[in-house]
Every structure is written in C-alpha cells, then in structure tokens.
Amino acid sequence: MGKRSAIIIGGGISGLTAGYNLSRRGYNVTLLERRPVLGGLARSITINNKPIEVYYHFICGGDQALLQLIDELGLAERLHWAPARTGYFVDGQLYPLTSPWDLLRFSPLSLAQRISFGRLILYCRRSTRWQNLEHLTAHQWLLERLAPQAYDVVWKSLLDLKFGEYGEQISAPWVWHRLHRVTRSRASVFQPEQMGYLEGGTAVLLQALVTQIREADGEILLSTEANELLMSGGKAIGVRAGDKELTGDMVIAATQIPELIKLLPEEAASYRAALAAIKFIGIICVMLKMTESLTDYFWVNSNDTRVPCNGFIEYSNLNPWKQYAGSAIAYFPFYSDTNAPLFSASNEEIAEPLINSLSLIRPELTTNAIKQVIVTRDACGQAVCPPGFSQQVPEITTPVPNLYLLDSTQLYPSDRCLSGMIGLANELTELLS
Ligand SMILES: Cc1cc2nc3c(=O)[nH]c(=O)nc-3n(C[C@H](O)[C@H](O)[C@H](O)COP(=O)(O)OP(=O)(O)OC[C@H]3O[C@@H](n4cnc5c(N)ncnc54)[C@H](O)[C@@H]3O)c2cc1C
Missing domain, CATH: 1.10.405 (Guanine Nucleotide Dissociation Inhibitor; domain 1)
Structure with missing residues (x-):
C-alpha cells in the first residue's frame, strides 16, 4: 500500500503541528498557506533583525502540549520563565495587582x-x-x-x-x-505568576516544525489560497487553489471557521449553517517600539475612559527583548466587530489617540520615545462564546467524510492558545492512527 497523504489548509500552529505529526507517521503532507509567511495569528515581523510576533504570546505553566513540543523539537534551552507583574490603571493611577x-x-x-x-x-x-x-x-x-x-x-x-x-x-x-x-x-x-517565553519568539518553534516537515519531503506552499473543497463520491478528496488541484486521502482545515465556510460545497449546506451561527470578532493590535519602558508591568488592565484601550501588554517586561534589540515593546489590543467603524479606521486614526493618552500613564514619556508604530489586524481574532456555547462547538471530525477541522472554538471554555491548538492537532493525529 502506498503512503497516505494529507492536504492541510492553513500554516498556523495547528496546521504546522498536524503536518509535523503526520510526516512523522509516514504521511505525504502538502500544506497551503495563503499568506507569504507562516504562523497565522502567531506570525512575526522583523524589528532590529529580530523576529517578534505581531500579537504578543506568553506561555503558561499549564501549557502542557506546547511545553512537550518545545522539548521534542530540542528547543528547551530557549524556553525561559520570568515573574509576570500585573497592574491596574484606574482613574489616572497605576496600581500593582500581582x-x-x-x-x-x-x-x-x-x-x-x-x-x-x-x-x-x-x-x-x-x-x-x-x-x-x-x-x-x-x-x-x-x-x-x-x-x-x-x-x-x-x-x-x-x-x-x-x-x-x-x-x-x-x-x-x-x-x-x-x-x-x-x-x-x-x-x-x-x-508571583511565572510566565514563559521562547528566546526568538514563536517564530523559532514554527521554523523547527517547517524544517521537520520539509525533511520528511512534505511540501509547504506559501501565498497559496485554497479556494474550494474538491469532492468525489460525497467525500473530500482535496482542494482547488487557483489553477492547481491538490488531492489526497484527507483534507485538514486548520483555518478558522469563517474561512472553512467559504470552501464548503453545496451538499454540506446544513454543516455550513451550523458553523455560520458562530460569531467571530476582529482584532486590531498596535505595537509600539519605544526607547523607554512605559511601566514595570507585563500586563496592565485599564479602566480609564481617557485611554482608548482596555489594557496593554508590555512584552519586554517579560521577555527582555530590549537587552538584545535595544527597545521596549508594548502591545495595545482592540477587539472589534469587523463591521464596526473601528475595524475600518485607518492606522493613524487608531494609533494617534492611543499614543496621546500614554502620558496619563507615564507623564515623563514623550512621543520622541516612540520609534516605531505597527498596526496589525485580523478579521478572525476571537470567537464570541455566549452561554450554552459548548453545544455549538464543532468536532474535529466533520459531517463531510475525510474532512477534519482544527479550530480554537474546540478549546472552549479555554481561551484560544498555542498549546490548545497543538493539543488538538495531537488529538487529530491519534484519531487518524
Ligand atoms: C492578540 C492575540 C494574543 C494572543 N496571545 C496568545 C498568548 O499569549 N499565548 C497563546 O498561547 N496564544 C495566544 N494567542 C492565540 C494564538 O495565537 C492562536 O490560538 C493560534 O495562533 C491559532 O493557531 P491556528 O493554527 O489555530 O490558527 P491561525 O493562526 O489563525 O492559522 C490559520 C492559518 O490559515 C490560513 N488560511 C486561512 N484560510 C486559508 C485558505 N483558504 N487557504 C490557505 N490558507 C488559509 C491563515 O492565513 C492562517 O495562517 C493570541 C492571539 C491573539 C490574536
């Protein structure tokens, strides 16, 4: 019998872990990623020649599947733990709440x-x-x-x-x-709470997965978007990506649900309707590279109407990134309905009021200290989980034979996280064995 083959849609942590696991089990793996870079919500950009995530990522002590994968890929020496201080900014004053x-x-x-x-x-x-x-x-x-x-x-x-x-x-x-x-x-x-980070960020983990997939002759296609699920005899047999048809024994949708909905055929109309009932909101995140720290805290929740976001994460207070890249890094997330005016506001419209409000938090900080402003947005930042949500969560095995789904809603009531997605990819691998 020939090798079994898997087509994986999505080059985020779940798609790459599934690709790595299946390559190790002898599958022929073809992974498609529509962006020119891998990583999905954990993708990085380069600042001062160092990769840094467009959205902050920290590791918790209970992130077992992630910690195990780090170990397995020989990255344990790059894992560091540090106390993570939490603060609260209320009515013009910053309080410790660690x-x-x-x-x-x-x-x-x-x-x-x-x-x-x-x-x-x-x-x-x-x-x-x-x-x-x-x-x-x-x-x-x-x-x-x-x-x-x-x-x-x-x-x-x-x-x-x-x-x-x-x-x-x-x-x-x-x-x-x-x-x-x-x-x-x-x-x-x-x-104090200990949080972990990888020296070099999540990019290091993603790169190690890519290396393993390629060493096993797996194929990773960047800037390649799956446009349609190919079906034969009522089963999923592959995807169409532009003028290419890629076929295999199974298709793994390691995309977020709204992306999978676009690919499903007419015959999966009721599955599509069930998935469409799950609402996603967008994420906009402003990352500031500064010459000075804004606070001593890793995480600050904010409850002050003059500050336009509800909190921020000063990542360089956990990962001493500034020691080798000479800068402080802070992230300011805004979650928003993608139809709301905020989501389509320009980068300047979002960043400017935020930057102007920072002197309330640290009066000595002038705008000269801000050296770079990066605004990133994704339409599927987070699923909205109302009461009874566990009844809506889709399974890894879908009603379409040979089609599997990996999506963060399957982690409910857990928030979406890298470790959870690695765990789901491991679960899928067991299911296929
Ligand atoms: C602001 C923010 C902060 C976070 N902080 C943390 C944290 O501190 N710790 C933590 O553990 N987790 C954190 N997370 C969560 C973590 O980033 C996600 O849970 C994880 O990256 C999701 O991985 P995924 O593979 O499931 O999905 P994604 O990362 O969304 O990957 C899906 C991929 O599929 C691709 N794709 C979609 N459609 C197609 C198509 N048709 N064809 C080809 N490719 C397609 C997309 O481009 C994307 O690359 C954070 C997330 C956000 C937004």
Whole structure:
C-alpha cells in the first residue's frame, strides 16, 4: 500500500503541528498557506533583525502540549520563565495587582469588595466544574459574587478588552477558565505568576516544525489560497487553489471557521449553517517600539475612559527583548466587530489617540520615545462564546467524510492558545492512527 497523504489548509500552529505529526507517521503532507509567511495569528515581523510576533504570546505553566513540543523539537534551552507583574490603571493611577497583598491594598475597591474578589480567585483556582455555569453570562455570574463596583472596576474592562462590544454576552465558564489557567501558573497564590517565553519568539518553534516537515519531503506552499473543497463520491478528496488541484486521502482545515465556510460545497449546506451561527470578532493590535519602558508591568488592565484601550501588554517586561534589540515593546489590543467603524479606521486614526493618552500613564514619556508604530489586524481574532456555547462547538471530525477541522472554538471554555491548538492537532493525529 502506498503512503497516505494529507492536504492541510492553513500554516498556523495547528496546521504546522498536524503536518509535523503526520510526516512523522509516514504521511505525504502538502500544506497551503495563503499568506507569504507562516504562523497565522502567531506570525512575526522583523524589528532590529529580530523576529517578534505581531500579537504578543506568553506561555503558561499549564501549557502542557506546547511545553512537550518545545522539548521534542530540542528547543528547551530557549524556553525561559520570568515573574509576570500585573497592574491596574484606574482613574489616572497605576496600581500593582500581582499578589494577594496587592489585592488587599487595592484602594479603588472597598475592603469587603477586595475580599470577595480574592474569594472568587480562590474558587476558580480550585473548582473544575465549569459545566454548572454554562447557562450564565459572566456578567450575571460575577454580579452574583461581587459588588457592582468590583465588577465595573475589574471585570468589565477585562471583558471589553477581549470581546469589545460583546463583553457582556460572554459565558461564565470563559471567565472561570481564564482565572483557573492563570492562577494555576503559580506555585501558590502567594507566589508571583511565572510566565514563559521562547528566546526568538514563536517564530523559532514554527521554523523547527517547517524544517521537520520539509525533511520528511512534505511540501509547504506559501501565498497559496485554497479556494474550494474538491469532492468525489460525497467525500473530500482535496482542494482547488487557483489553477492547481491538490488531492489526497484527507483534507485538514486548520483555518478558522469563517474561512472553512467559504470552501464548503453545496451538499454540506446544513454543516455550513451550523458553523455560520458562530460569531467571530476582529482584532486590531498596535505595537509600539519605544526607547523607554512605559511601566514595570507585563500586563496592565485599564479602566480609564481617557485611554482608548482596555489594557496593554508590555512584552519586554517579560521577555527582555530590549537587552538584545535595544527597545521596549508594548502591545495595545482592540477587539472589534469587523463591521464596526473601528475595524475600518485607518492606522493613524487608531494609533494617534492611543499614543496621546500614554502620558496619563507615564507623564515623563514623550512621543520622541516612540520609534516605531505597527498596526496589525485580523478579521478572525476571537470567537464570541455566549452561554450554552459548548453545544455549538464543532468536532474535529466533520459531517463531510475525510474532512477534519482544527479550530480554537474546540478549546472552549479555554481561551484560544498555542498549546490548545497543538493539543488538538495531537488529538487529530491519534484519531487518524
Ligand atoms: C492578540 C492575540 C494574543 C494572543 N496571545 C496568545 C498568548 O499569549 N499565548 C497563546 O498561547 N496564544 C495566544 N494567542 C492565540 C494564538 O495565537 C492562536 O490560538 C493560534 O495562533 C491559532 O493557531 P491556528 O493554527 O489555530 O490558527 P491561525 O493562526 O489563525 O492559522 C490559520 C492559518 O490559515 C490560513 N488560511 C486561512 N484560510 C486559508 C485558505 N483558504 N487557504 C490557505 N490558507 C488559509 C491563515 O492565513 C492562517 O495562517 C493570541 C492571539 C491573539 C490574536
């Protein structure tokens, strides 16, 4: 019997991990990526001759599948851990919010509110039964546990930071999981959170996967967009990409759902309709390269109407990128409906008010310190997960025979993450064995 073959659509972490796994199991792999670069949401650009992700990426202690892959690819020496400090910018003042002691001193909330907030964190660290919360929005659930002011000051801005105008529709399990994942990154709640990063960024991991796929004679086609799923006898047999027809024993859609919808044939109309019910929002991220740090924190949530975003990530306070590239790097994410005016605003319209507001956070920082402004956007930044979302999540095995799907919604209630996508690609490999 000849080698089995797989056509993989998408050169993000899930497509590349699936390609790597299947190459190792003797499959002929052909991977198509519509962009000229690999990496999808984890793609990088080059600044000062160093690759850096267009969107920040950090690693948590519980990211098992990612940590295992790093090890397997011989990259363990490039993995570093560092304490990640969290701050809160409320009404013109920056507060530390890294440890339980910081929480006890967090004066925007009353003592009773701080205690109830601490109880919520402990509950999420210990509990595993998120299914009991599936019928609630995070908004309803948090208001049952916290005073309205504590919700407004702390949670509203975080939900708005991640989901834009959909913040109040998000399910309670999403918030539960976020707290559960992050608090599990600490040895104890009294220890500062340790976050990991790869020296050279995610690009190093992606490159190692590419090398392995190519060494196994796999083919990676850049700037090649799959335009149509090819079917024969009711089964998926390949894809059309421009004037090319690529066929194989199976097709793996390692794209996000709205991209797969465009490829599905008429005969998959009901599957298409089910997938179309899942709403995605866009991401716009402003990255600033600066000569000075903005704060000492890795992650700052912001609840100040004069600052146009709900938080920022000063990546160089985790990964000392500035030590070898001479710059501080901060990311300012904005999640937005792709039909909202924000998503089609120009780069200047987005970056300028943001830059003008930074002196509120650090008055000594002048615009001269900002050396580069990079604005990146993607239409599928994040799926919106309302209560009951687990019923909408599609499976890896699709109703179209020989078509498989890898999509971040399958991680629910977990937020999308590299480790989760690697885990899904591993699950698919097991399924095919
Ligand atoms: C702002 C932001 C911050 C993040 N921070 C973190 C973090 O700190 N830690 C973490 O673990 N994760 C983080 N993530 C999540 C992580 O980046 C994603 O979960 C992961 O990269 C998704 O990988 P993927 O392969 O599933 O999808 P994608 O990365 O979306 O890859 C899909 C690929 O398919 C390609 N494609 C689509 N349609 C076609 C077609 N028709 N033909 C050919 N190619 C096609 C796309 O161009 C893309 O390259 C973050 C994401 C964002 C947006």
